[in-house]
Amino acid sequence: MSEQKDSDLEIKLQQRIKEVLGKSLHIRHVDSGSCNACDFEMNALSNPIYDIQRFGVDFVPSPRHADMLLVTGGVTRHLEEAVRKTYNAAANPKIVLAVGTCACGGGMAGQTYAGNGGVDKILPVAVYIPGCPPRPQALLEGILRALDQYEDRGESNES
Amino acid sequence: MLKNKKLFLTRIKQQLGEKILSFTIRQPNETEIVVKKDQLAEVCRFLCQEKEGRLFTMVGSDEREFAGSFVLYYVFSFDETQQFITVKTMTPEEDSTFPSLAAEFPALNWYEREVKDLLGLRPQGHPDLRPLILHGDWPEEIHPLRKEFDVSQNAPRVKSRESFMQYEGDEVTEIPVGPIHAGIIEPGHFRFGAVGDTVLYLDARLFFTHRGLEKASEGMPLSKALFLAERICGVCALSHAVSFAQAVEAAAAVEIPLRAKYLRTLFLELERLYNHIGDVGNICAGFGFAVGVSQGTILREELLMLNERIAGHRYLRGIVDLGGVRFDIAHPDYADILSTLNKIEIGFTELVDILLSHDIAVDRMSKTGILTLKQANDLEVVGVAARASGRNIDIRRDQPYAAYDKVSFTVPVYTEGDVLARIRVRIDEVFQSISIIRQIFIQMPTGDVSVGLPPISPYARGMGWVESSKGETVHWLMTGPNETVERYRVRSATYSNWPAVALAVPGNIVPDFPLINKSFELCYACCDR
Numbered sequence: 001m002s003e004q005k006d007s008d009l010e011i012k013l014q015q016r017i018k019e020v021l022g023k024s025l026h027i028r029h030v031d032s033g034s035c036n037a038c039d040f041e042m043n044a045l046s047n048p049i050y051d052i053q054r055f056g057v058d059f060v061p062s063p064r065h066a067d068m069l070l071v072t073g074g075v076t077r078h079l080e081e082a083v084r085k086t087y088n089a090a091a092n093p094k095i096v097l098a099v100g101t102c103a104c105g106g107g108m109a110g111q112t113y114a115g116n117g118g119v120d121k122i123l124p125v126a127v128y129i130p131g132c133p134p135r136p137q138a139l140l141e142g143i144l145r146a147l148d149q150y151e152d153r154g155e156s157n158e159s
Numbered sequence: 160m161l162k163n164k165k166l167f168l169t170r171i172k173q174q175l176g177e178k179i180l181s182f183t184i185r186q187p188n189e190t191e192i193v194v195k196k197d198q199l200a201e202v203c204r205f206l207c208q209e210k211e212g213r214l215f216t217m218v219g220s221d222e223r224e225f226a227g228s229f230v231l232y233y234v235f236s237f238d239e240t241q242q243f244i245t246v247k248t249m250t251p252e253e254d255s256t257f258p259s260l261a262a263e264f265p266a267l268n269w270y271e272r273e274v275k276d277l278l279g280l281r282p283q284g285h286p287d288l289r290p291l292i293l294h295g296d297w298p299e300e301i302h303p304l305r306k307e308f309d310v311s312q313n314a315p316r317v318k319s320r321e322s323f324m325q326y327e328g329d330e331v332t333e334i335p336v337g338p339i340h341a342g343i344i345e346p347g348h349f350r351f352g353a354v355g356d357t358v359l360y361l362d363a364r365l366f367f368t369h370r371g372l373e374k375a376s377e378g379m380p381l382s383k384a385l386f387l388a389e390r391i392c393g394v395c396a397l398s399h400a401v402s403f404a405q406a407v408e409a410a411a412a413v414e415i416p417l418r419a420k421y422l423r424t425l426f427l428e429l430e431r432l433y434n435h436i437g438d439v440g441n442i443c444a445g446f447g448f449a450v451g452v453s454q455g456t457i458l459r460e461e462l463l464m465l466n467e468r469i470a471g472h473r474y475l476r477g478i479v480d481l482g483g484v485r486f487d488i489a490h491p492d493y494a495d496i497l498s499t500l501n502k503i504e505i506g507f508t509e510l511v512d513i514l515l516s517h518d519i520a521v522d523r524m525s526k527t528g529i530l531t532l533k534q535a536n537d538l539e540v541v542g543v544a545a546r547a548s549g550r551n552i553d554i555r556r557d558q559p560y561a562a563y564d565k566v567s568f569t570v571p572v573y574t575e576g577d578v579l580a581r582i583r584v585r586i587d588e589v590f591q592s593i594s595i596i597r598q599i600f601i602q603m604p605t606g607d608v609s610v611g612l613p614p615i616s617p618y619a620r621g622m623g624w625v626e627s628s629k630g631e632t633v634h635w636l637m638t639g640p641n642e643t644v645e646r647y648r649v650r651s652a653t654y655s656n657w658p659a660v661a662l663a664v665p666g667n668i669v670p671d672f673p674l675i676n677k678s679f680e681l682c683y684a685c686c687d688r
Binding site: 030034036037039082085108113135 | 308310338339345369372374390394396456457476682684
């Protein structure tokens, strides 16, 4: 796998990160109550096989450093406040991706006493990446799409 | 063996005498004892202390509609005779209390608090009645598992009742961490009381990912609830699916075809493999051993890709069916699995050699995060953590399911109880899993891979269990009318093991917490549901 050439998707991702952000893309992951499958797929992006760092993508430890939030899970009641705080802590311009079926629309559990049933119930979502969980390639595709929207927002992004 | 079982049960019946209201053998492997609430403590004490039963799960259930009361089930496993004994007691709505046994059986601590939160039954005499499943801003008088509560009902937020361990003294620093952490990991909130670098006490606020899945399953057709079960946890997806299917099959009294049993065993071991190998790599991240982390993630990824080629899903969802498995595999798949495993075995051996011959790595792991056998027994710890502390349990061997009684394997047990012992258990089990899979391909018979289920009567009960990579996972199910779920209780390995982490951390330095935590490798999603 590692001997293979970069796919078209990967080449395009690298190009667009340069064009849109100048240098690199910093992503912050937020678990809003996922089953952890989406989180593990996101983790896989950093393994030596996908090695997303070679395109200039970094998962950062603080929302303060992030250009983009990847949110997994359907936002549980117990995490709602933490998700809002994380969003507010990220600097503008910022963009939110709903990762996985639960984040996109609640998934199997749906809206319950314990969960909101989707990230867009509490945050503006720019890109939805469905899948249970989405494969690493789908995550790359989603990030690429988000870059287009990120470019459109530019300096005008509001809090 | 059969004679032993009979003798075992007859003796228990005799010894309990008039302390019990009834004694019923419900299944060949399950006996139900009904007791009055005031005899609960004595009967449980007898089963645990004199008969060496271990707490398997405890379930609270709202059965007012059809049985006129709330019901509590305490299930004990007797590994030697391969029996389960359920102690059942009732409590009417007017007297919504039950005697707490948590002070005597620490393992019951969380179960009792969960019953209080979700059903509103008060465990009298419980030493720690802080909210558990529902956080402190949930109204104290609303209980989601009561039948009159609608699953989509939203409760207002009230003034928080959360409280944490308080410290006195100038030298003690309180370090709050989470629920959102620095890495791509699951949410939990920890409070360390530390003096300098040394942890005095660890308090935790968990259940951030509580999604109300058990409530959401109520009234759901069994066939649909299977998909919900698969989504309790990502990396234990198959373990949950098999546990749920086994619970349904037990309620329906159905035996699945032998080939399906082997296929379930095969996939369960593939699940264990990608988890154990990934976890060994992850533990290396706890002390910055980058070569171990990279090697672990490469091998794990190869196994996930294998899963996708064979089963169409990297995390093995969509394989299990009620009554068997959804598809068969053929000879090209056999060859693919075996050749991939040969590669994995070589790569993993190399990783283990590098890791265990590295003095600094071994030094960081040994004597770090010790869990004693006494602590493990008191808390009824399961899985890798149990076996690393000298607690010799493995539900694959002790209460066999799927085809585990057909294959041979050893259960590694270490006594040190530290991070090194926990990583060693995983390492040994990886080689055992590979061996189990090789045996499966030699033994597996041809034939059907699923069988239709007969109609299941309402209020039938069944239990399913799996030794997931984290430890034993138990699903307790009661069916409702028209083959739906009436009550579904999932007790994951993490639920049993998290309280042990809080005991293993004090005395260690704060920077070792991530390492100790990773060595238990608990899934919050499994625990919180």
